[in-house]
Amino acid sequence: MDASFFIAQFVSGLTAAMFLFIVASGLSLIFGVMRVLNFAHGSFYMLGAYMAWQITQGLMQMQGSFWIAVLGAGLSVGVLGAVIERLLLRHLYNRPEIYQLLFTYALVLILGDAAKLLWGTQQLSVSRPPGLEGSSEFLGATLVHYNLFIIAIGPVIATVFWLLLNRTGIGRMIRAAAHDREMLAALGADVGRLYMIMFMIGSFLAGLGGALVTPVRSIVPGMDVEIIVEAFIVVVIGGLGSFWGTFWGALIFGQVLAFGILVLPGFSIFAVFALMAVILVVRPWGLLGRPLTR
């Protein structure tokens, strides 16, 4: 194995990690604040991908159609998330958690089939945007420009959201809610609106991730389940509710996927779940998370 191979695998792992991070961060955020484990998060990702395809179809060869599609997909999924939260999910907060979980699972079933109804079952894809279509050689390894872009944008998105969480008023409320939502409500904050915004942001991130992945992976039914399993693992490793934990968890997972498959090919699916189990037993709140207070 030479340098080019390592570089190729490393970059591939980073790319996968960034996609996962964008998606998993939404899941982690929603759980951190609302204590809801949203199984349908993967479905939002899938819808983002389909929406991106739909919009590019509509815009044809228009200038910048890809970026409009990506943003449009993210926003539409975000709005869908907000609607679901406001009309349905909100009524389940005071009930035992199992009902929330069953509801989000029901969403997975419904949205999954809805996608099949609307877009059929054949594979769809979106071509890379002009400007990022090419690739370069580096030390013998072929590096796709679009993937490099994704690797770059991951930390950018992370920083944007970190700033949002730590430097804005609403971010402060979000962090307070993660600690003690009852107290926050007692202080007069509109916790209901906060939850809706949180869910919207989380869904937006999922949709965005799905839209961004379309030039790299084909859009197929079943991509919702695939991503939610991976996002779960990332979030557990990094810590439910911890933003940077999700980032590092995604990085670790990306590399494990990239290199693990080569080291022990049959072992990777087993290893991944075993890792998840070990972490849940030894340190349930993940690498960077905090024990659940409420």
Add this chain to the structure above:
Amino acid sequence: MLEVRGLRKAFAGVRATDEVSLSVAPEQIVAIIGPNGAGKSTLFNLITGHLRPDAGQVLLRGRDITGIAPHRLCALGMGRSFQRTNIFAQLSVFENVQAALIAHHGRGRNLWTRADALYRDEVEELLRDVGLLDKAQAEGGTLSHGNQKQLELAIALSGRPDILLLDEPTAGMSSAETRASIALLARIAGERSLTLLFTEHDMQAVFSIAQRIGVLHQGRLIALGSPDEVRADAEVRRVYLGARH
């Protein structure tokens, strides 16, 4: 009966319990009072093993029980009630007490016999004692606040404890309910030769039955003595400036 020596517990630098020492003689009724945040619940949690102290000891009849697992306390003769009513909400009143009795008698390992009428006599006796016999079939969660407290007492008593720790037993009650509740406590303590250690907010309740009173302030015990001694204590008056009594 119960002795606490130099208990200390700090949370993130804040001393919730600061070198608290006290002893409770058998069949004594001792009250711990103090303003909100004084650390009363923390002290109870330390005694009952819910929290591990940073330093200090808890001795029950001379035996070191510091940091012991809560479920072992019942067998050692200590019962406890909680500030926020803590009952088995969807079980009936009868089943609430029955479950406690089953646990106490160690019958939980029995997977075969029908539990419907198990310990019926004992349950009814306990319910009669606390005045809930007529509500035996009611679901625990549907009871009034006062009745739930009575049920809590029945549950705590089913372990046949020698000492009862009660965390704000009259919280949320009207003054009439408080008087009735305190009277019930005093009667039961007398009938069963119980030692009682309770925390309270309501001064009237405290001064009517407590034989010794301890005053907690910011985690420290600033006074410990008979009701008259405590009433006259200068520091206590300072701390309670404006408090009702």
Add this chain to the structure above:
Amino acid sequence: MSTPPACSPLARVPWSLLLFALALCVPWLGSRYYTFVATDIAILSLFAVSLNLLLGTTGLVSFGHAAYFGIGAYTCAILMKSGGVPFALAFAAAGITAGAFAALFGFFCVRSSKIYFAMLTLAFAQIVWAVCFKWNSVTGGEQGLSNVPYPDLSWVSLLPGLSDASPGERFYLLVLLLVAACLLVLQRVVRSPFGRILTAIRENPERAEFVGVDVRRYQLAAFTLAGAFAGLAGALFGLFNRGVFPDFAYWSKSAEVLIMVILGGTGHFWGPAVGAAALNLLNQQINAYTQYWPMVLGVVLVIIVFVFPAGIVGTLHAAWARLQERRRA
């Protein structure tokens, strides 16, 4: 789990006996299809009721119950196919093996609470699935194990009136007897003092601790028992299916049994069995008309979560109780 108060007429109905008698009549309806469906429902009922020991009685939400179903299925199939072990022993071994794994995994699971508990059960179940999926030499890997031998059912023809029973009917009888026996045991467990402690733990683990209950030990015991019975159900299902496959342990199977339990109602012993029947029949009916069964299931789930959280049996029971009250008033 609540039982109707002893005074209500509902409690005096011998539901268990009634259901058993009803189930016995199925072969006499004449259709092989009905017998087939009834066998399926009977096995899944056991699976669902075993989960309810965790969910309804002890208040533990497990997302990975299918792991023990799968372990039981593989154990029985492997023993019978490769080891030539007679059914009776293989069946018992399935339950014991599944119970052993439940004890092992459960030990770690009960140390966590709520959401972490659920996720850990899921993680362990996926590990089981991954092992079944990859261990080609023992489990047949992705292809699973097919042509699992049928147990020796010649003894059924010796019973009065059953001399000309078809293999399907004989198997159904075997399944019915075994499932009935298992459910009887589970029912006794739920109604025992042990069961009473479990319900106390479900209601208030902290309080239970303070009346002297070692909560974790009881939860582990419940987890082990539930896993063992799920394993027995899995063994039967493997035979019924004539093949054992990795997806017996997949998370979608765990979700399926969870939905059965909720659909039927966690508050009553027979709720999950009703849920298993309802889900099975609904599945067949819907699949005949459309391929979008998942969407229909999702909608049904949403309706249950928002409108009928007590499930079929729970809702019916509540309606009956309200009717009684109105009649008394």
